[in-house]
Amino acid sequence: MRTRQRWRSAVAAVAVTATALAGLTTAMLATAAPVGDPIEDPAPEEKQSTIGLVLEEYAQFPKTEPIPAPVDRRLMRHARINGIGELPDGSGRMYVPDLNGPLYFVQDGEPRVYLDVAARFAPxxxxxxxxxxxxxxxxxxxxxxxxxxxxxxxxxxxxxxxxPSDPTTYPAQTPTFLHAVVTEWVADDPAAEVFSGTSREVMRLGFAGQVHAIQQIDFNPTAKPGDEDYGLLYLAVGDGGIGVGTGVPQERDTPAGKILRIDPAGTNGPGGTYGIPASNPFVDEPGTLGEIYAIGMRDPHRFSWDQKSKRAEPRMFLGHIGEHAIEAVYDVQAGDNFGWGDREGKYVFDASDRCNLYPLPEDDASFGFTYPVVAYDHDPPPGWSCTADSGYAISGGFVYRGRDLPALDGKYLFTDLVEGRVFYAKESQMRRGRDEAQMYELALYDTDGTRKRMPDFTGDERADLRMGRDASGDLYLVAKANGKIWKVVDTVHAPVPQDVPRSLEKNNVSFYDFEHPFQQNGAVEIDRGLSRTYLNLINGGEDMRVADGAYPGSNNSIQLGQVDPLTAGNDDWKAGVYDAAGVPTLSAFNGVDGITVAGWVKMTGQNPSPNTTTADPDDFYNAVGLAGLLSGDSDGHGVRALLEIIQVDGELRLVALGRRIDGGASQTFAAHEDWRTLLPQDEWVHLAATFDYTTGKMALYRNGERVPGFYVVDGDPWQVDGSGTSATTPRGIKIGGSFPQDTQERNPCNCRMDTIQLLDRAITPREVAAQYRLMTR
Structure with missing residues (x-):
C-alpha cells in the first residue's frame, strides 16, 4: 500500500462509558483530548479487480426539476432517480423513486408514473x-x-x-429547516399501473439542516411470515447535519442519527400511528426511544440484507457517509453504536481540530463502539480545505447471491455515488471486530466490450450513482446524471492496467491520464503518480475534457488551444500548476540527476498560433508549447525540462529543451525531421524527451523509437560537473503553452494531449520503448 499525505477532518471525541450511556436522556458529554499523532492514511487502498461488469442500458427516465429551483449545481440533474427494486408481487415490475416527486413503475424497460408524490403534498x-x-x-x-x-x-x-405543517412525532431540531414524512399508502388495486387509494401519515421528524434526514426505509426481504422481523419497517435517519460536536447522534431520546425499527401496523407508538416492536433493543429503557435499533450515525445512506447468507441470521449491511475522511460499511446488529460524534470509522476526532483523525485510546473497548467491516478514505488535493466537501460519498449496496454471475457470488458490491466507481469486498472477510476487509474496484464495460468509466456512461463527471437489486438478485446501477439505469448482465476478465513498466514505478512522479477529475472541481485532474500533484485545467476547465483516447484503454484526453486568434488576451486553454515558492509535491525533482517528460499529442488545429501580442495579422508565435517542468526560479516560462516546438535557426523543430542550473544557460536537442512529419495533423503520437544532467546527454523519442537530432548550442551550456540540477523545488508544470500561473498567453498548442508523465530520471531507450508498448498493446 502506498502511503499518501491525507487532509482529514474530524469532529468531537467524546468519552462516555457504555454504562453511563445507557442512562442518558440528554447529551451530557465530556470531551476528551485525542492522544497520539494524527493518522495520515486512515484506510487501506483499494485494489483493482480482474473482474469487469458488463452494463446493459435498462431504462431512460424523463427529465424532472427540483422544487423550488435549485442554486446548488449538484441538484441540477437530468432526473434524481434514487434507487430501484422489484415489487414483491411476482409481476416482475420494478419501482424507481425520483427525489423530485414521481414514483415510477418499470416493465420491459419502460417507466410510467405510478404516483406523483410531489403533487400529492404540494405546496x-x-x-x-x-x-x-x-x-x-x-x-x-x-x-x-x-x-x-x-x-x-x-x-x-x-x-x-x-x-403550518403538522406537528412532528418527536420534538423537532431547532431551528427547523425541513420535515421528513413517512406515509402509508393502500392501493385499491395492487395490480393497477396508476395508484388510486388512501394514505395516512405514519411519522414526521423535524431537522435543523437541509441534509441527513431520513434516507432509506425498507423491509427485511429475508424475513418470512411468522418471523419476528416480518412486516417491520426500518428507517435510516441522519443527524440533520448537526452531529458535529453536538452529541445528537449519541442522544437516545431523539431519533436523529439512528436506525429505527417500527411496526407500521401497530398502535403503541406516539399518536397510535405505528407500533414499537417489543424485541427492539432499547424498549423500556429510561430516557431511550423504543424505536431505536442502532445509534451513532451521521448519514446512514443505504442498507440491505444478505439474502442467502450461510449464517444462522441474515446479515444487514449499511453504507454510511462520513464527514470528511471515512466512507464505511457496517455490519448492523440490534443495539449497535457506530460512534458518530465520538468516532469517524475507527478513529477519534476532536471538534476543535476538524482536519485530523487520531488513534483510539487504550480503553476504547469500554465505550462499546462498533467499527466498520469495510472502509475507504478521501484523497482531496493538497491545500484543499479540510472542512470543505472533498466529493466522496458511499452509497452502499448488496451481497450478490444470484445464479447467473458466479464470479460475483458472495461479494458485497457498492458504489461511491459521486465518482461513480463500483467496488466490492468479500462477505466472508467482512468481520466485526477485525481489520476492514480488502476492497476492490470493478472495471465497467458496455455491451460492445469497451471499457469505460461511469462518467463515460453518464456523460457527466459527477455520476450520482446508486445500486439496486431485483428479486432474483440481479444488480442495477442508477445514475441521476443522465437519468439512466443499467443492468449488470455479465462479467468479463478485466486485465489490471499497468501504468508504467516495473522498472519505472519508483520514478513515476506525476502521471496524468485525464480519466480522473477531482470530483468537486472538474477543472482539476488527479495525479496518479507518486507525488499527487494535482493539475489545473486553465481557462477551459471541464470543457477541455474530450472523449478521445490516444491508445487502447484510454477514453479521454484534454483539448488545448488558442481561443481567440484576433484579440490580445489571456484565454488560451492550457494546463499546469504554479507556486512561486516551489510546488512542494514536486520536491522529487530537487537536485535530481535526470528527468523524463513524455506524453501523447494530437495536432488538431493551426500551429503555431497567430501572435495576439502584435497587431500584425501575419505574425505568428515562434513556438508551440507541449509539456514541461519549470525551474526553481522560473517566472512561469523558464524550464528545467521541456518538450516543445521552437524555432531553430529560423525553422520550427521538435525539441527537448533543458536547464541544469537555475538562471543558467539552457541546451536544446532538436529533431532533424520536419515537425509536421513527426506530428501529423489529427494523429495521436507518443513523444518522450530525456535529460541526463550528470553527462549533458539528451534524447527525443517518437512512438517508442529514438528520433535523430542535434544539439543546438555549442560547448557546455549546462556546466556539467557530474552533479544534478539546482537544489530547488520546481515552481510548477506547464502543458500546452507558457506561464501556467495564467499571467499571459504565449505559445499555445492547438492540440489534444493524453497521459502526460514526469519521471525523476533519464530513462533508457529500452524503457521508453517498453512504456510505449505497454500503452498500445
Missing amino acids: EFFSGRGMGSGFGFAAFHPDFEDNGTFYTVHSERPGNAGP
Whole structure:
C-alpha cells in the first residue's frame, strides 16, 4: 500500500462509558483530548479487480426539476432517480423513486408514473435544497400483492407557501429547516399501473439542516411470515447535519442519527400511528426511544440484507457517509453504536481540530463502539480545505447471491455515488471486530466490450450513482446524471492496467491520464503518480475534457488551444500548476540527476498560433508549447525540462529543451525531421524527451523509437560537473503553452494531449520503448 499525505477532518471525541450511556436522556458529554499523532492514511487502498461488469442500458427516465429551483449545481440533474427494486408481487415490475416527486413503475424497460408524490403534498413538498431532500425512498410491504400497502418518505418545508405543517412525532431540531414524512399508502388495486387509494401519515421528524434526514426505509426481504422481523419497517435517519460536536447522534431520546425499527401496523407508538416492536433493543429503557435499533450515525445512506447468507441470521449491511475522511460499511446488529460524534470509522476526532483523525485510546473497548467491516478514505488535493466537501460519498449496496454471475457470488458490491466507481469486498472477510476487509474496484464495460468509466456512461463527471437489486438478485446501477439505469448482465476478465513498466514505478512522479477529475472541481485532474500533484485545467476547465483516447484503454484526453486568434488576451486553454515558492509535491525533482517528460499529442488545429501580442495579422508565435517542468526560479516560462516546438535557426523543430542550473544557460536537442512529419495533423503520437544532467546527454523519442537530432548550442551550456540540477523545488508544470500561473498567453498548442508523465530520471531507450508498448498493446 502506498502511503499518501491525507487532509482529514474530524469532529468531537467524546468519552462516555457504555454504562453511563445507557442512562442518558440528554447529551451530557465530556470531551476528551485525542492522544497520539494524527493518522495520515486512515484506510487501506483499494485494489483493482480482474473482474469487469458488463452494463446493459435498462431504462431512460424523463427529465424532472427540483422544487423550488435549485442554486446548488449538484441538484441540477437530468432526473434524481434514487434507487430501484422489484415489487414483491411476482409481476416482475420494478419501482424507481425520483427525489423530485414521481414514483415510477418499470416493465420491459419502460417507466410510467405510478404516483406523483410531489403533487400529492404540494405546496409543502420540498426538493430544491439539500442532496437528499424530496421523495427519498419507497418500501413495499411484503404482502403488497394482497394488501396493496407501501410506504414513502418525502421532505416538506414547514409552512412552505401554505398553512403550518403538522406537528412532528418527536420534538423537532431547532431551528427547523425541513420535515421528513413517512406515509402509508393502500392501493385499491395492487395490480393497477396508476395508484388510486388512501394514505395516512405514519411519522414526521423535524431537522435543523437541509441534509441527513431520513434516507432509506425498507423491509427485511429475508424475513418470512411468522418471523419476528416480518412486516417491520426500518428507517435510516441522519443527524440533520448537526452531529458535529453536538452529541445528537449519541442522544437516545431523539431519533436523529439512528436506525429505527417500527411496526407500521401497530398502535403503541406516539399518536397510535405505528407500533414499537417489543424485541427492539432499547424498549423500556429510561430516557431511550423504543424505536431505536442502532445509534451513532451521521448519514446512514443505504442498507440491505444478505439474502442467502450461510449464517444462522441474515446479515444487514449499511453504507454510511462520513464527514470528511471515512466512507464505511457496517455490519448492523440490534443495539449497535457506530460512534458518530465520538468516532469517524475507527478513529477519534476532536471538534476543535476538524482536519485530523487520531488513534483510539487504550480503553476504547469500554465505550462499546462498533467499527466498520469495510472502509475507504478521501484523497482531496493538497491545500484543499479540510472542512470543505472533498466529493466522496458511499452509497452502499448488496451481497450478490444470484445464479447467473458466479464470479460475483458472495461479494458485497457498492458504489461511491459521486465518482461513480463500483467496488466490492468479500462477505466472508467482512468481520466485526477485525481489520476492514480488502476492497476492490470493478472495471465497467458496455455491451460492445469497451471499457469505460461511469462518467463515460453518464456523460457527466459527477455520476450520482446508486445500486439496486431485483428479486432474483440481479444488480442495477442508477445514475441521476443522465437519468439512466443499467443492468449488470455479465462479467468479463478485466486485465489490471499497468501504468508504467516495473522498472519505472519508483520514478513515476506525476502521471496524468485525464480519466480522473477531482470530483468537486472538474477543472482539476488527479495525479496518479507518486507525488499527487494535482493539475489545473486553465481557462477551459471541464470543457477541455474530450472523449478521445490516444491508445487502447484510454477514453479521454484534454483539448488545448488558442481561443481567440484576433484579440490580445489571456484565454488560451492550457494546463499546469504554479507556486512561486516551489510546488512542494514536486520536491522529487530537487537536485535530481535526470528527468523524463513524455506524453501523447494530437495536432488538431493551426500551429503555431497567430501572435495576439502584435497587431500584425501575419505574425505568428515562434513556438508551440507541449509539456514541461519549470525551474526553481522560473517566472512561469523558464524550464528545467521541456518538450516543445521552437524555432531553430529560423525553422520550427521538435525539441527537448533543458536547464541544469537555475538562471543558467539552457541546451536544446532538436529533431532533424520536419515537425509536421513527426506530428501529423489529427494523429495521436507518443513523444518522450530525456535529460541526463550528470553527462549533458539528451534524447527525443517518437512512438517508442529514438528520433535523430542535434544539439543546438555549442560547448557546455549546462556546466556539467557530474552533479544534478539546482537544489530547488520546481515552481510548477506547464502543458500546452507558457506561464501556467495564467499571467499571459504565449505559445499555445492547438492540440489534444493524453497521459502526460514526469519521471525523476533519464530513462533508457529500452524503457521508453517498453512504456510505449505497454500503452498500445
